[in-house]
Amino acid sequence: MLTSTVENYLKALLMLSNQGEKRVSTGDLAKSLGVTPGSATSMIKTLAEAGLANHKPHYGVLLTDEGRTLAVHVVRRHRIIELFLVNILEMEWDEVHVEAEQLEHVVSDEVIARMDKLLEYPTIDPHGDPIPSADGTFIERPVHQLSQCEEGQRVQVARISDQNSSFLKFAESHGLTPGATIEVQRRNEHADSITLQSNEEEITLGFTAANRIEVELVG
Protein backbone atom coordinates (compact mmCIF):
# COMPACT_ATOMS: atom_id res chain seq x y z
CA MET A 1 0.00 0.00 0.00
CA LEU A 2 1.13 3.51 -0.82
CA THR A 3 1.62 6.02 1.99
CA SER A 4 -0.32 9.29 1.99
CA THR A 5 2.95 11.07 1.36
CA VAL A 6 3.68 9.06 -1.77
CA GLU A 7 0.14 9.68 -3.03
CA ASN A 8 0.55 13.42 -2.49
CA TYR A 9 3.81 13.45 -4.44
CA LEU A 10 2.24 11.46 -7.29
CA LYS A 11 -0.69 13.86 -7.45
CA ALA A 12 1.60 16.90 -7.42
CA LEU A 13 3.66 15.42 -10.24
CA LEU A 14 0.53 14.78 -12.30
CA MET A 15 -0.64 18.37 -11.84
CA LEU A 16 2.73 19.96 -12.48
CA SER A 17 3.46 17.96 -15.61
CA ASN A 18 0.23 19.35 -17.00
CA GLN A 19 -1.17 15.88 -17.53
CA GLY A 20 1.80 14.17 -18.98
CA GLU A 21 4.14 16.08 -21.24
CA LYS A 22 6.95 18.02 -19.67
CA ARG A 23 9.42 17.02 -16.95
CA VAL A 24 8.92 18.51 -13.50
CA SER A 25 11.82 20.20 -11.70
CA THR A 26 12.75 19.22 -8.16
CA GLY A 27 12.29 22.81 -7.04
CA ASP A 28 8.76 23.13 -8.44
CA LEU A 29 7.76 19.84 -6.89
CA ALA A 30 9.21 20.85 -3.52
CA LYS A 31 7.49 24.22 -3.63
CA SER A 32 4.12 22.75 -4.56
CA LEU A 33 4.30 20.38 -1.59
CA GLY A 34 5.82 22.79 0.89
CA VAL A 35 8.94 20.73 1.53
CA THR A 36 12.64 21.44 1.07
CA PRO A 37 14.32 20.49 -2.24
CA GLY A 38 16.30 17.81 -0.43
CA SER A 39 13.13 16.10 0.71
CA ALA A 40 11.78 16.16 -2.83
CA THR A 41 14.98 14.67 -4.25
CA SER A 42 14.83 11.88 -1.75
CA MET A 43 11.21 11.05 -2.51
CA ILE A 44 11.85 11.24 -6.25
CA LYS A 45 14.42 8.50 -5.80
CA THR A 46 11.95 6.40 -3.86
CA LEU A 47 9.36 6.82 -6.62
CA ALA A 48 11.90 6.00 -9.30
CA GLU A 49 12.97 2.84 -7.47
CA ALA A 50 9.33 1.80 -7.18
CA GLY A 51 8.87 2.29 -10.91
CA LEU A 52 6.39 5.12 -10.45
CA ALA A 53 8.56 7.89 -11.87
CA ASN A 54 11.40 8.38 -14.25
CA HIS A 55 14.20 10.58 -12.94
CA LYS A 56 16.88 12.28 -14.98
CA PRO A 57 19.10 13.82 -12.29
CA HIS A 58 19.33 17.60 -12.62
CA TYR A 59 16.85 17.56 -15.49
CA GLY A 60 13.58 16.69 -13.82
CA VAL A 61 11.15 13.89 -13.17
CA LEU A 62 8.14 12.45 -14.96
CA LEU A 63 5.54 9.88 -13.91
CA THR A 64 5.63 6.46 -15.53
CA ASP A 65 2.37 5.03 -16.86
CA GLU A 66 1.95 3.14 -13.59
CA GLY A 67 2.61 6.25 -11.51
CA ARG A 68 0.26 8.29 -13.62
CA THR A 69 -2.54 5.76 -13.25
CA LEU A 70 -2.17 5.81 -9.48
CA ALA A 71 -2.09 9.61 -9.45
CA VAL A 72 -5.23 9.84 -11.59
CA HIS A 73 -7.03 7.61 -9.12
CA VAL A 74 -6.04 9.82 -6.22
CA VAL A 75 -7.41 12.81 -8.15
CA ARG A 76 -10.61 10.88 -8.84
CA ARG A 77 -11.05 10.12 -5.15
CA HIS A 78 -10.30 13.74 -4.23
CA ARG A 79 -12.87 15.20 -6.57
CA ILE A 80 -15.63 12.70 -5.85
CA ILE A 81 -15.13 13.38 -2.16
CA GLU A 82 -15.29 17.14 -2.69
CA LEU A 83 -18.53 16.87 -4.63
CA PHE A 84 -19.94 14.50 -2.06
CA LEU A 85 -19.15 16.90 0.75
CA VAL A 86 -20.84 19.77 -1.09
CA ASN A 87 -23.87 17.95 -2.50
CA ILE A 88 -24.67 15.43 0.22
CA LEU A 89 -23.24 16.95 3.39
CA GLU A 90 -23.97 20.51 2.24
CA MET A 91 -20.56 21.87 3.02
CA GLU A 92 -19.24 25.10 1.50
CA TRP A 93 -17.20 24.81 -1.69
CA ASP A 94 -14.33 26.70 -0.11
CA GLU A 95 -13.79 24.21 2.74
CA VAL A 96 -13.96 20.85 0.99
CA HIS A 97 -10.52 20.89 -0.60
CA VAL A 98 -8.69 20.72 2.71
CA GLU A 99 -10.97 17.93 3.88
CA ALA A 100 -10.58 15.92 0.66
CA GLU A 101 -6.82 16.30 0.89
CA GLN A 102 -6.92 13.96 3.90
CA LEU A 103 -9.85 11.73 2.99
CA GLU A 104 -8.47 10.86 -0.47
CA HIS A 105 -5.86 8.66 1.23
CA VAL A 106 -8.14 6.55 3.38
CA VAL A 107 -11.50 6.00 1.68
CA SER A 108 -11.81 2.57 0.11
CA ASP A 109 -12.77 1.86 -3.49
CA GLU A 110 -16.07 0.58 -2.14
CA VAL A 111 -16.88 3.92 -0.52
CA ILE A 112 -15.88 5.84 -3.64
CA ALA A 113 -18.09 3.59 -5.75
CA ARG A 114 -21.05 4.25 -3.43
CA MET A 115 -20.49 8.00 -3.44
CA ASP A 116 -20.16 7.93 -7.21
CA LYS A 117 -23.48 6.14 -7.51
CA LEU A 118 -25.27 8.42 -5.02
CA LEU A 119 -23.98 11.44 -6.97
CA GLU A 120 -25.17 9.83 -10.21
CA TYR A 121 -21.77 9.40 -11.80
CA PRO A 122 -20.68 13.05 -11.93
CA THR A 123 -18.00 14.33 -14.30
CA ILE A 124 -17.24 17.74 -12.77
CA ASP A 125 -16.27 18.67 -9.21
CA PRO A 126 -17.47 21.74 -7.25
CA HIS A 127 -14.67 23.89 -8.68
CA GLY A 128 -15.31 22.90 -12.26
CA ASP A 129 -12.50 20.35 -12.44
CA PRO A 130 -13.12 17.13 -14.38
CA ILE A 131 -13.50 13.91 -12.39
CA PRO A 132 -11.42 11.11 -13.93
CA SER A 133 -13.53 8.03 -14.64
CA ALA A 134 -13.06 4.73 -12.81
CA ASP A 135 -11.15 3.26 -15.76
CA GLY A 136 -8.56 6.04 -15.55
CA THR A 137 -9.76 8.27 -18.37
CA PHE A 138 -8.83 11.84 -17.53
CA ILE A 139 -9.70 14.54 -20.03
CA GLU A 140 -9.23 18.25 -19.60
CA ARG A 141 -11.83 20.45 -21.22
CA PRO A 142 -10.08 23.01 -23.39
CA VAL A 143 -10.74 26.31 -21.67
CA HIS A 144 -9.53 29.91 -21.86
CA GLN A 145 -8.13 32.13 -19.15
CA LEU A 146 -10.55 34.90 -18.28
CA SER A 147 -7.55 37.23 -18.21
CA GLN A 148 -7.11 36.83 -21.95
CA CYS A 149 -10.67 37.44 -23.05
CA GLU A 150 -11.49 40.38 -25.28
CA GLU A 151 -13.84 43.24 -24.55
CA GLY A 152 -17.48 42.49 -25.25
CA GLN A 153 -16.98 38.75 -25.02
CA ARG A 154 -19.67 36.70 -23.29
CA VAL A 155 -18.26 33.70 -21.46
CA GLN A 156 -19.26 31.01 -19.02
CA VAL A 157 -17.15 30.29 -15.93
CA ALA A 158 -15.69 26.79 -16.35
CA ARG A 159 -13.37 26.36 -13.39
CA ILE A 160 -11.57 28.11 -10.59
CA SER A 161 -7.99 26.98 -10.48
CA ASP A 162 -7.23 28.13 -6.94
CA GLN A 163 -8.28 26.20 -3.88
CA ASN A 164 -7.61 29.05 -1.47
CA SER A 165 -10.63 29.35 0.75
CA SER A 166 -10.81 33.11 0.85
CA PHE A 167 -10.38 33.44 -2.91
CA LEU A 168 -13.22 30.95 -3.40
CA LYS A 169 -15.43 32.89 -0.97
CA PHE A 170 -14.64 36.08 -2.85
CA ALA A 171 -15.40 34.50 -6.23
CA GLU A 172 -18.68 33.08 -5.04
CA SER A 173 -19.78 36.38 -3.51
CA HIS A 174 -19.49 37.95 -6.96
CA GLY A 175 -21.25 35.19 -8.82
CA LEU A 176 -18.07 33.73 -10.27
CA THR A 177 -18.94 30.04 -9.90
CA PRO A 178 -18.82 27.28 -12.53
CA GLY A 179 -21.69 27.68 -14.97
CA ALA A 180 -22.22 31.39 -14.39
CA THR A 181 -22.40 33.56 -17.50
CA ILE A 182 -20.50 36.83 -17.49
CA GLU A 183 -19.51 39.50 -19.97
CA VAL A 184 -16.17 41.23 -20.37
CA GLN A 185 -16.80 44.99 -20.25
CA ARG A 186 -13.35 46.48 -20.38
CA ARG A 187 -9.83 45.29 -20.54
CA ASN A 188 -6.89 47.52 -19.64
CA GLU A 189 -3.45 46.14 -20.35
CA HIS A 190 -1.69 49.04 -18.61
CA ALA A 191 -3.84 48.87 -15.50
CA ASP A 192 -3.37 45.10 -15.52
CA SER A 193 -7.11 44.70 -15.04
CA ILE A 194 -10.30 43.39 -16.59
CA THR A 195 -13.83 44.54 -15.78
CA LEU A 196 -16.79 42.16 -15.89
CA GLN A 197 -20.54 42.26 -15.73
CA SER A 198 -21.71 39.48 -13.44
CA ASN A 199 -24.94 39.12 -11.55
CA GLU A 200 -26.25 42.66 -12.19
CA GLU A 201 -22.96 43.85 -10.80
CA GLU A 202 -19.77 45.24 -12.29
CA ILE A 203 -16.49 43.93 -10.95
CA THR A 204 -12.86 44.62 -11.79
CA LEU A 205 -10.15 42.00 -11.37
CA GLY A 206 -6.40 42.25 -11.72
CA PHE A 207 -4.90 39.85 -14.26
CA THR A 208 -3.44 37.67 -11.52
CA ALA A 209 -6.88 37.04 -10.09
CA ALA A 210 -8.46 36.75 -13.54
CA ASN A 211 -5.83 34.14 -14.36
CA ARG A 212 -7.33 31.84 -11.77
CA ILE A 213 -10.67 31.84 -13.52
CA GLU A 214 -11.07 29.71 -16.61
CA VAL A 215 -13.95 30.21 -18.98
CA GLU A 216 -15.69 28.78 -22.03
CA LEU A 217 -16.73 31.06 -24.84
CA VAL A 218 -20.46 31.49 -25.30
CA GLY A 219 -22.25 31.59 -28.69
Place this chain on the structure above:
Amino acid sequence: MLTSTVENYLKALLMLSNQGEKRVSTGDLAKSLGVTPGSATSMIKTLAEAGLANHKPHYGVLLTDEGRTLAVHVVRRHRIIELFLVNILEMEWDEVHVEAEQLEHVVSDEVIARMDKLLEYPTIDPHGDPIPSADGTFIERPVHQLSQCEEGQRVQVARISDQNSSFLKFAESHGLTPGATIEVQRRNEHADSITLQSNEEEITLGFTAANRIEVELVG
Protein backbone atom coordinates in the same frame (compact mmCIF):
# COMPACT_ATOMS: atom_id res chain seq x y z
CA MET B 1 -2.45 17.26 16.53
CA LEU B 2 -2.55 13.64 17.62
CA THR B 3 -1.28 10.95 15.27
CA SER B 4 -3.59 8.10 14.20
CA THR B 5 -1.45 5.77 16.23
CA VAL B 6 -1.91 7.76 19.42
CA GLU B 7 -5.67 7.90 18.80
CA ASN B 8 -5.81 4.15 18.35
CA TYR B 9 -3.95 3.59 21.62
CA LEU B 10 -6.26 5.97 23.46
CA LYS B 11 -9.32 4.21 22.08
CA ALA B 12 -7.96 0.79 23.00
CA LEU B 13 -7.25 2.00 26.53
CA LEU B 14 -10.78 3.35 26.87
CA MET B 15 -12.27 0.04 25.73
CA LEU B 16 -10.00 -2.14 27.83
CA SER B 17 -10.48 -0.17 31.02
CA ASN B 18 -14.19 -0.85 30.61
CA GLN B 19 -14.96 2.86 30.54
CA GLY B 20 -12.74 4.03 33.30
CA GLU B 21 -12.23 1.86 36.34
CA LYS B 22 -9.44 -0.67 36.24
CA ARG B 23 -5.83 -0.32 35.09
CA VAL B 24 -4.90 -1.88 31.76
CA SER B 25 -1.89 -4.18 31.49
CA THR B 26 0.78 -3.60 28.88
CA GLY B 27 0.20 -7.10 27.55
CA ASP B 28 -3.53 -6.66 27.04
CA LEU B 29 -3.00 -3.32 25.36
CA ALA B 30 -0.34 -4.77 23.06
CA LYS B 31 -2.54 -7.74 22.18
CA SER B 32 -5.56 -5.59 21.43
CA LEU B 33 -3.54 -3.45 19.03
CA GLY B 34 -1.52 -6.26 17.46
CA VAL B 35 1.87 -4.86 18.49
CA THR B 36 4.68 -6.25 20.64
CA PRO B 37 4.72 -5.48 24.38
CA GLY B 38 7.82 -3.35 23.88
CA SER B 39 5.98 -1.11 21.43
CA ALA B 40 3.14 -0.71 23.89
CA THR B 41 5.49 0.20 26.73
CA SER B 42 7.10 2.83 24.59
CA MET B 43 3.78 4.38 23.56
CA ILE B 44 2.52 4.27 27.15
CA LYS B 45 5.48 6.44 28.12
CA THR B 46 4.69 8.86 25.33
CA LEU B 47 1.08 9.12 26.47
CA ALA B 48 2.14 9.57 30.10
CA GLU B 49 4.56 12.35 29.15
CA ALA B 50 1.78 14.06 27.20
CA GLY B 51 -0.49 13.89 30.24
CA LEU B 52 -2.95 11.56 28.52
CA ALA B 53 -2.33 8.51 30.67
CA ASN B 54 -1.12 7.59 34.10
CA HIS B 55 1.47 4.83 34.18
CA LYS B 56 2.48 2.79 37.18
CA PRO B 57 5.35 0.68 35.81
CA HIS B 58 4.64 -3.05 36.07
CA TYR B 59 1.13 -2.36 37.37
CA GLY B 60 -0.68 -0.98 34.39
CA VAL B 61 -1.91 2.20 32.76
CA LEU B 62 -5.07 4.29 32.95
CA LEU B 63 -6.29 7.26 30.91
CA THR B 64 -6.29 10.68 32.54
CA ASP B 65 -9.44 12.78 32.21
CA GLU B 66 -7.86 14.53 29.25
CA GLY B 67 -6.92 11.24 27.59
CA ARG B 68 -10.35 9.82 28.23
CA THR B 69 -12.07 12.82 26.68
CA LEU B 70 -9.97 12.50 23.55
CA ALA B 71 -10.64 8.76 23.38
CA VAL B 72 -14.39 9.26 23.72
CA HIS B 73 -14.33 11.67 20.81
CA VAL B 74 -12.53 9.14 18.65
CA VAL B 75 -15.21 6.60 19.52
CA ARG B 76 -17.89 9.15 18.70
CA ARG B 77 -16.35 9.78 15.29
CA HIS B 78 -15.98 6.06 14.66
CA ARG B 79 -19.59 5.24 15.40
CA ILE B 80 -21.13 8.18 13.57
CA ILE B 81 -19.06 7.23 10.54
CA GLU B 82 -20.19 3.61 10.75
CA LEU B 83 -23.84 4.60 10.91
CA PHE B 84 -23.36 7.08 8.09
CA LEU B 85 -21.80 4.43 5.88
CA VAL B 86 -24.69 2.04 6.56
CA ASN B 87 -27.60 4.49 6.43
CA ILE B 88 -26.49 6.97 3.79
CA LEU B 89 -24.05 5.04 1.62
CA GLU B 90 -25.92 1.76 2.10
CA MET B 91 -22.89 -0.29 2.98
CA GLU B 92 -23.12 -3.62 4.79
CA TRP B 93 -22.85 -3.56 8.58
CA ASP B 94 -20.02 -6.06 8.48
CA GLU B 95 -17.70 -3.89 6.36
CA VAL B 96 -18.02 -0.48 7.98
CA HIS B 97 -15.85 -1.11 11.03
CA VAL B 98 -12.65 -1.46 9.00
CA GLU B 99 -13.51 1.66 7.03
CA ALA B 100 -14.31 3.71 10.13
CA GLU B 101 -11.05 2.59 11.73
CA GLN B 102 -9.25 4.76 9.14
CA LEU B 103 -11.75 7.56 8.65
CA GLU B 104 -12.05 8.30 12.39
CA HIS B 105 -8.57 9.86 12.27
CA VAL B 106 -9.08 12.27 9.39
CA VAL B 107 -12.66 13.55 9.30
CA SER B 108 -13.00 17.06 10.69
CA ASP B 109 -15.40 18.11 13.42
CA GLU B 110 -17.33 19.95 10.74
CA VAL B 111 -17.91 16.75 8.75
CA ILE B 112 -18.92 14.83 11.87
CA ALA B 113 -21.38 17.58 12.78
CA ARG B 114 -22.94 17.40 9.29
CA MET B 115 -23.20 13.62 9.38
CA ASP B 116 -24.72 13.81 12.85
CA LYS B 117 -27.35 16.23 11.60
CA LEU B 118 -28.12 14.22 8.46
CA LEU B 119 -28.55 11.12 10.63
CA GLU B 120 -30.81 13.09 12.97
CA TYR B 121 -28.56 12.91 16.01
CA PRO B 122 -28.41 9.16 16.47
CA THR B 123 -27.49 7.50 19.77
CA ILE B 124 -26.79 3.94 18.62
CA ASP B 125 -24.45 2.67 15.93
CA PRO B 126 -25.15 -0.22 13.48
CA HIS B 127 -23.85 -2.80 15.96
CA GLY B 128 -25.94 -1.51 18.85
CA ASP B 129 -23.10 0.43 20.46
CA PRO B 130 -23.92 3.80 22.03
CA ILE B 131 -22.66 6.94 20.27
CA PRO B 132 -21.06 9.35 22.77
CA SER B 133 -22.60 12.81 22.52
CA ALA B 134 -20.67 15.86 21.31
CA ASP B 135 -20.15 17.08 24.89
CA GLY B 136 -18.39 13.83 25.80
CA THR B 137 -21.21 12.03 27.58
CA PHE B 138 -20.71 8.32 27.12
CA ILE B 139 -23.17 5.98 28.76
CA GLU B 140 -23.32 2.24 28.41
CA ARG B 141 -26.77 0.70 28.48
CA PRO B 142 -26.82 -2.04 31.07
CA VAL B 143 -27.23 -5.24 29.09
CA HIS B 144 -27.01 -8.98 29.68
CA GLN B 145 -24.97 -11.58 27.86
CA LEU B 146 -27.17 -13.86 25.79
CA SER B 147 -25.04 -16.74 27.08
CA GLN B 148 -26.40 -16.22 30.56
CA CYS B 149 -30.09 -16.04 29.79
CA GLU B 150 -32.43 -18.65 31.20
CA GLU B 151 -34.69 -21.02 29.28
CA GLY B 152 -37.96 -19.53 28.18
CA GLN B 153 -36.70 -15.99 28.40
CA ARG B 154 -37.73 -13.54 25.69
CA VAL B 155 -35.03 -11.00 24.91
CA GLN B 156 -34.17 -8.29 22.42
CA VAL B 157 -30.76 -8.17 20.78
CA ALA B 158 -28.99 -5.01 22.03
CA ARG B 159 -25.52 -5.21 20.55
CA ILE B 160 -22.98 -7.43 18.89
CA SER B 161 -19.62 -7.03 20.60
CA ASP B 162 -17.52 -8.52 17.82
CA GLN B 163 -16.57 -6.58 14.72
CA ASN B 164 -15.38 -9.62 12.79
CA SER B 165 -16.96 -9.43 9.37
CA SER B 166 -17.82 -13.10 9.02
CA PHE B 167 -19.33 -13.28 12.50
CA LEU B 168 -21.49 -10.27 11.69
CA LYS B 169 -22.60 -11.85 8.41
CA PHE B 170 -23.47 -15.04 10.27
CA ALA B 171 -25.43 -13.17 12.94
CA GLU B 172 -27.37 -11.19 10.37
CA SER B 173 -28.22 -14.27 8.36
CA HIS B 174 -29.96 -15.70 11.43
CA GLY B 175 -31.82 -12.54 12.35
CA LEU B 176 -29.50 -11.66 15.23
CA THR B 177 -29.33 -7.91 14.67
CA PRO B 178 -29.93 -5.08 17.16
CA GLY B 179 -33.64 -4.75 17.88
CA ALA B 180 -34.57 -8.32 16.95
CA THR B 181 -36.65 -10.23 19.48
CA ILE B 182 -35.68 -13.83 20.22
CA GLU B 183 -36.58 -16.49 22.72
CA VAL B 184 -34.25 -18.83 24.59
CA GLN B 185 -35.49 -22.38 23.99
CA ARG B 186 -32.89 -24.51 25.70
CA ARG B 187 -29.71 -24.04 27.59
CA ASN B 188 -27.23 -26.84 28.12
CA GLU B 189 -24.35 -26.13 30.48
CA HIS B 190 -22.62 -29.43 29.67
CA ALA B 191 -22.93 -29.01 25.92
CA ASP B 192 -21.77 -25.41 26.34
CA SER B 193 -24.65 -24.29 24.15
CA ILE B 194 -27.84 -22.31 24.01
CA THR B 195 -30.71 -22.77 21.55
CA LEU B 196 -32.80 -19.85 20.34
CA GLN B 197 -35.96 -19.21 18.38
CA SER B 198 -35.29 -16.39 15.94
CA ASN B 199 -37.07 -15.53 12.72
CA GLU B 200 -39.22 -18.71 12.49
CA GLU B 201 -35.97 -20.59 12.83
CA GLU B 202 -34.24 -22.47 15.61
CA ILE B 203 -30.52 -21.91 16.06
CA THR B 204 -27.98 -23.27 18.52
CA LEU B 205 -24.93 -21.26 19.58
CA GLY B 206 -21.94 -22.24 21.71
CA PHE B 207 -21.41 -20.05 24.76
CA THR B 208 -18.40 -18.35 23.17
CA ALA B 209 -20.53 -17.11 20.29
CA ALA B 210 -23.48 -16.32 22.57
CA ASN B 211 -21.11 -14.26 24.68
CA ARG B 212 -20.66 -11.85 21.82
CA ILE B 213 -24.37 -11.09 21.72
CA GLU B 214 -25.76 -8.77 24.34
CA VAL B 215 -29.46 -8.55 24.99
CA GLU B 216 -32.12 -6.65 26.89
CA LEU B 217 -34.82 -8.52 28.75
CA VAL B 218 -38.31 -8.14 27.35
CA GLY B 219 -41.33 -7.57 29.64
Place this chain on the structure above:
DNA sequence: CACTCCTTTTTGATTAATCAAAAATTATAC
Protein backbone atom coordinates in the same frame (compact mmCIF):
# COMPACT_ATOMS: atom_id res chain seq x y z
C1' DC C 1 14.56 -16.43 51.30
C1' DA C 2 15.77 -18.47 47.06
C1' DC C 3 13.99 -20.30 42.60
C1' DT C 4 11.22 -20.24 38.75
C1' DC C 5 7.74 -18.36 35.63
C1' DC C 6 5.57 -14.81 33.47
C1' DT C 7 5.23 -10.06 32.36
C1' DT C 8 7.22 -5.73 31.57
C1' DT C 9 10.82 -2.76 30.37
C1' DT C 10 15.07 -1.67 28.15
C1' DT C 11 18.29 -1.76 24.42
C1' DG C 12 19.67 -1.49 19.79
C1' DA C 13 18.10 -1.52 14.93
C1' DT C 14 15.08 -0.38 11.16
C1' DT C 15 11.85 2.36 8.15
C1' DA C 16 9.55 6.53 6.33
C1' DA C 17 9.72 11.28 6.16
C1' DT C 18 11.61 15.31 7.06
C1' DC C 19 15.20 19.48 7.61
C1' DA C 20 19.63 22.29 7.53
C1' DA C 21 23.61 22.88 5.59
C1' DA C 22 27.48 21.30 2.65
C1' DA C 23 28.87 19.67 -1.87
C1' DA C 24 28.12 19.02 -6.66
C1' DT C 25 26.28 20.23 -11.04
C1' DT C 26 24.37 22.99 -14.69
C1' DA C 27 23.53 27.23 -16.89
C1' DT C 28 24.90 32.11 -17.70
C1' DA C 29 27.84 35.92 -18.07
C1' DC C 30 31.87 37.98 -19.11
Place this chain on the structure above:
DNA sequence: GTATAATTTTTGATTAATCAAAAAGGAGTG
Protein backbone atom coordinates in the same frame (compact mmCIF):
# COMPACT_ATOMS: atom_id res chain seq x y z
C1' DG D 1 37.19 29.29 -21.04
C1' DT D 2 36.88 30.59 -16.32
C1' DA D 3 34.01 32.84 -12.76
C1' DT D 4 29.35 33.35 -10.76
C1' DA D 5 24.65 32.26 -9.72
C1' DA D 6 21.04 29.14 -9.22
C1' DT D 7 19.46 24.67 -8.66
C1' DT D 8 19.93 19.99 -7.30
C1' DT D 9 21.85 16.39 -4.73
C1' DT D 10 24.21 14.58 -0.80
C1' DT D 11 25.21 14.19 3.97
C1' DG D 12 24.16 13.86 8.68
C1' DA D 13 20.52 14.41 12.19
C1' DT D 14 15.89 14.08 14.00
C1' DT D 15 11.15 12.20 14.93
C1' DA D 16 7.49 8.64 15.22
C1' DA D 17 6.62 3.97 15.25
C1' DT D 18 7.88 -0.39 15.16
C1' DC D 19 10.38 -5.18 16.24
C1' DA D 20 13.57 -8.81 18.28
C1' DA D 21 15.94 -10.05 21.89
C1' DA D 22 18.18 -9.14 26.33
C1' DA D 23 17.55 -7.52 31.02
C1' DA D 24 14.81 -6.51 34.97
C1' DG D 25 10.86 -6.97 38.05
C1' DG D 26 6.97 -9.18 40.54
C1' DA D 27 4.45 -13.13 42.39
C1' DG D 28 3.91 -17.60 44.01
C1' DT D 29 6.05 -22.09 45.73
C1' DG D 30 8.43 -24.49 48.66
